[in-house]
Amino acid sequence: MPGSPRASAGLPAVDNERIARVFEEIADLLELEVANPFRIRAYRNAARSVRGAESSLAALVLAGEPLPKLPGIGEDLAEKIQVISRTGTCPLLERLHGEVPAGQTELLHLPSIGPKRVRLLHQELGIDSLQDLQAALGNGRLARLHGFGPRLLTQLATALKARSASERRHLQPDARAQAEPLLRFVRGLEGVTDAQVAGSLRRRRDTIGDLDIVLCAEDASRVMATVLDYPPISEVMASGETRSSVRLDSGLQVDFRIVGRQSFGAALQYFTGSKAHGIALRRRARERGCKLNEYGLFRGDERLAGETEEGVYRALGLPWIVPELREDSGEIDAAERGALPHLVELRDLRGDLHCHTRDSDGSNSLRDMALAAQRLGWEYLAITDHSQHLNIAHGMDAERLARQLDEIDRVNEELDGLTLLKGCEVDILADGSLDLPDSLLERLDIVVGAVHGYFRLSAAQHTRRILRAMDSPWFTVLAHPTGRLLLERDAFAVDMRAVIRHARQRGCFLELNAQPQRLDLDEHYCRLAKEEGVLVSIASDAHRVFDFALLDYGVGQARRGWLERGDVLNTRSLAQLRSLLQRSR
DNA sequence: GCCGTTTTCGGCCCGACTGTTTTCAGTCG
Ligand SMILES: Nc1nc2c(ncn2[C@H]2C[C@H](O)[C@@H](COP(=O)(O)OP(=O)(O)OP(=O)(O)O)O2)c(=O)[nH]1
Ligand SMILES: [Mg+2]
Ligand SMILES: [Mg+2]
Ligand SMILES: [Zn+2]
Numbered sequence: 001m002p003g004s005p006r007a008s009a010g011l012p013a014v015d016n017e018r019i020a021r022v023f024e025e026i027a028d029l030l031e032l033e034v035a036n037p038f039r040i041r042a043y044r045n046a047a048r049s050v051r052g053a054e055s056s057l058a059a060l061v062l063a064g065e066p067l068p069k070l071p072g073i074g075e076d077l078a079e080k081i082q083v084i085s086r087t088g089t090c091p092l093l094e095r096l097h098g099e100v101p102a103g104q105t106e107l108l109h110l111p112s113i114g115p116k117r118v119r120l121l122h123q124e125l126g127i128d129s130l131q132d133l134q135a136a137l138g139n140g141r142l143a144r145l146h147g148f149g150p151r152l153l154t155q156l157a158t159a160l161k162a163r164s165a166s167e168r169r170h171l172q173p174d175a176r177a178q179a180e181p182l183l184r185f186v187r188g189l190e191g192v193t194d195a196q197v198a199g200s201l202r203r204r205r206d207t208i209g210d211l212d213i214v215l216c217a218e219d220a221s222r223v224m225a226t227v228l229d230y231p232p233i234s235e236v237m238a239s240g241e242t243r244s245s246v247r248l249d250s251g252l253q254v255d256f257r258i259v260g261r262q263s264f265g266a267a268l269q270y271f272t273g274s275k276a277h278g279i280a281l282r283r284r285a286r287e288r289g290c291k292l293n294e295y296g297l298f299r300g301d302e303r304l305a306g307e308t309e310e311g312v313y314r315a316l317g318l319p320w321i322v323p324e325l326r327e328d329s330g331e332i333d334a335a336e337r338g339a340l341p342h343l344v345e346l347r348d349l350r351g352d353l354h355c356h357t358r359d360s361d362g363s364n365s366l367r368d369m370a371l372a373a374q375r376l377g378w379e380y381l382a383i384t385d386h387s388q389h390l391n392i393a394h395g396m397d398a399e400r401l402a403r404q405l406d407e408i409d410r411v412n413e414e415l416d417g418l419t420l421l422k423g424c425e426v427d428i429l430a431d432g433s434l435d436l437p438d439s440l441l442e443r444l445d446i447v448v449g450a451v452h453g454y455f456r457l458s459a460a461q462h463t464r465r466i467l468r469a470m471d472s473p474w475f476t477v478l479a480h481p482t483g484r485l486l487l488e489r490d491a492f493a494v495d496m497r498a499v500i501r502h503a504r505q506r507g508c509f510l511e512l513n514a515q516p517q518r519l520d521l522d523e524h525y526c527r528l529a530k531e532e533g534v535l536v537s538i539a540s541d542a543h544r545v546f547d548f549a550l551l552d553y554g555v556g557q558a559r560r561g562w563l564e565r566g567d568v569l570n571t572r573s574l575a576q577l578r579s580l581l582q583r584s585r
Numbered sequence: 586g587c588c589g590t591t592t593t594c595g596g597c598c599c600g601a602c603t604g605t606t607t608t609c610a611g612t613c614g
Contacts, residue, residue: 038597042586074587112603114612147611149604199614212614240602243614255614257601270599271614282598287591293599294614 013459014058015493016050019084022093023047023077028105029096031115045072048276050081052329054528055497058085103129110159111237112152120145134160155237162251170252171486171516172553175201175208178252182213182230186256189226191217194264198271199255203323204556206519207486210253214271220258227256263295265308270294276328277321284316284332292316324559343559344538346552348571351380351418353477354425354448354511354539355547359404360385361393363544366404366420367411372545374418379574382421383408384448387435389427396424398440405443419574421445425479430454432468434475441474446581448511448539450479451492459493466499470506476581477537477569478503480513480520487517496525500532509569509580511537512561514554526561535569535580536561 027043049072050057060067061082067073073081083090106129107118121127124145127136136142137157143150179197186195192215196202199212217223221241228236228244233254235247244256259267270278270293285292290299296306297315305315313320318335322343325331334340356362357369364372366383373381385404386395396404401424408420423446427435434441434449441447449469457465469475481499482491503510510529512521521529521536529536538554540547558568565571572580 036586039586041597045587072587076586112612116611147604151603210614238602238613243601245602245614257614273614275598275614279598286598291599295600 013493014085014088015459016053016057017490018088019057019081020047020050022084022089023050023080025105026093026096028108029093029100032100032104032108032118033096034115034119042072042077045276046077049073052327052524054524054531056495057081059495059497061085101128103132106130107133110156112155117147120147130160155235158235158247168251169207169209169487172201172204172206172208172556173516175211175252178232178248178250179211179213182211182232182254185230186213186215186227189223191219191223191226193217193261196268198257198268199273202272203274203326204553204560206522206557210255212255212271213257214264214267215256215258216261216264217258218260220260223258224256227258257294259294261307262303263306265310266292266296266306266312267294269309269312272323272326274327277326277331280328280332281312281316288316290315322559324556325562327560341562341564344555344563344565344568344571346555348565348568349378349538349551349555350573351378351382351570351577352540352542352548352551353380353382353421353423353446353537353570354384354479354513355381355542356385356425357383359400360390360395361543366407368545369542370411370415370418370420372548374415376548378418380419380421380577382423382446382448384423384425384446387424387426389429389435390452395427395435398437401436401440402443423448425450427452428465428469430457430465432465432471434469434472438472438474441472444474445578446476447472447474448477448479449475451483455483455489455492457492459495462492462494463498466494467502470499470502470508475506475508477509477511477539479511479539479541480515480518481510481525482520482522484520484522485517486519491520491522497528497532500525500529500534503534504532507580509535509537511539512554512558513539513541514550514552514557515541516550516553519553519557521557521561523557523560523562526558526563530561530563530567536563536567537569539570 023043024047027040030040049070053070057067067078067081080090104118107113125136125141127133142148142153179201183195186192194216196214198214200208201211224244228239232248233246234249237245237247242258246254248254257267257271282292285297290297297304297312305311310320319340321331321335355369357364357366370381386393388395388397405422408422412420422444424444425448428449428451429435482494484491510521512526526536538551538558540551542548
């Protein structure tokens with residue numbers, strides 16, 4: 001078997017993500033066997049729970065330590081986690097693979113195709129894969145199938161043609177760029193009194209599946225007709241009185257929901273999600289003898305709330321919960337106890353600890369970056385160009401960096417209110433050594449260490465590599481700690497708890513890289529860093545002056561990770577920052 | 586499969602849109 005999951009050197013090859021994917025795969029296969037829907041849900045909930053777990057579960061298993069109590073993980077699933085941790089799979093998954101034709105999960109992921117239709121395709125036409133379906137679409141046999149009307153057939157044809165495009169998720173800037181003109185359009189429509197973005201974009205998730213837009217209007221069906229006139233709409237997938245799903249020319253799906261004024265808050269709550277958060281609220285309503293839906297909170301026929309979100313939460317005995325926290329990962333409990341965090345905000349940041357200039361792969365001069373930062377009212381900006389190993393980015397050798405340090409001294413002379421810090425984004429080499437000599441590193445205010453290559457090391461090797469880098473007395477911040485590139489490259493395998501604990505021990509910090517294709521640390525690791533008492537640097541990694549605006553994406557992610565002002569390194573004043581960066585050398 | 590100020594069985598969120606359904610199943614948000 002390629003990539004044997006067996007652990008080497010005490011660290012597991014199976015990370016939480018892999019365990020979660022096994023549970024999701026089981027859920028898909030159970031769905032195809034038309035199993036008990038609640039059992040299927042249990043596996044999907046388990047996947048979510050494992051993703052949110054703060055420790056590497058396989059690491060605990062291999063160390064013989066007990067698993068923490070995780071929501072939705074009972075006796076049976078805990079046992080399965082043990083087995084998956086050791087083998088990368090489990091008997092149930094293997095059995096299901098033997099029973100369900102291999103291509104059927106792909107079919108299940110097509111729009112409007114669920115387990116019953118997959119079964120029908122199999123039984124009536126022997127279709128078990130995307131290729132089979134493609135062929136059947138071509139020769140007209142599909143149309144004879146019960147429930148396969150013309151609308152569904154066009155939808156399937158589109159989905160098969162642009163499969164990769166339609167299944168693809170989107171980065172926030174892309175989603176935002178398409179949401180803005182759309183919002184302008186619908187807000188200008190007659191009868192529309194309010195329109196808000198909901199869904200994952202409002203929750204500021206790292207990637208966005210589709211746009212979810214709630215509109216407030218009394219005459220829903222008339223307004224819906226005008227909404228569908230939005231020129232970039234290429235396909236109307238479903239359209240009724242109060243909700244529609246469309247696809248834009250770009251391939252992005254948009255879901256619209258229209259409700260009246262007295263339901264707008266309830267609809268916004270419903271459509272913002274997350275699904276798990278919404279279900280948890282509905283369960284809570286039920287426990288209190290009420291019913292919560294997108295129209296309001298009701299006791300019998302009596303409407304208790306619905307006009308505003310705040311009113312809905314209040315009527316459920318809760319303070320309003322910011323969208324970023326709505327993942328059913330402890331926020332309802334915290335709200336109930338009055339213990340919601342006061343999340344960090346963009347305006348709390350007093351500077352940025354990671355940026356580039358023309359001296360490596362940036363587009364603007366050092367001076368222009370400094371002046372732009374000064375205009376933002378910041379107290380400090382660390383200049384952190386690449387080191388020599390990254391020659392693709394014109395990384396600097398010792399001599400060029402030394403010249404840059406002189407330049408920083410000169411620019412600092414003319415700056416007003418802003419202080420440039422001397423830094424470098426130093427490559428962490430494969431063996432964990434740093435890419436510049438100590439004689440130079442010791443002259444820097446901040447050393448941002450980064451992994452830019454050798455991603456295929458094992459978790460054990462990566463962890464050793466990073467711990468060793470932190471052992472350098474000059475190392476201060478670990479940049480983009482998992483190396484992930486959203487929609488392109490997974491995080492590399494690493495024992496993040498060990499990294500974070502070592503950072504605390506060594507007086508180092510972790511970065512939350514705000515580039516929207518990174519957002520690395522993710523929200524789960526942010527919570528872990530907070531729990532372990534390691535400050536996070538929310539950093540733009542700007543390569544041009546406009547990139548400082550990207551910090552807001554980082555703040556969004558930090559908020560999803562429950563970070564408060566005190567948990568963030570660059571909310572500190574320059575004096576506080578300097579003393580934090582001054583390690584016991 | 587999970588879970589319990591309704592506890593160890595019997596629940597598990599609730600509603601819109603589509604199709605050929607004439608009273609509802611399938612899929613999705
Ligand atoms: N009550 C309830 N609400 C749901 C359900 N499915 C979705 N929703 C609500 C919560 C979601 O956040 C919202 C939008 O649905 P989406 O499928 O677009 O999910 P979301 O935007 O959260 O993530 P995405 O990035 O689009 O995949 O609709 C459900 O099964 N029950
Ligand atoms: Mg969405
Ligand atoms: Mg949606
Ligand atoms: Zn960088």
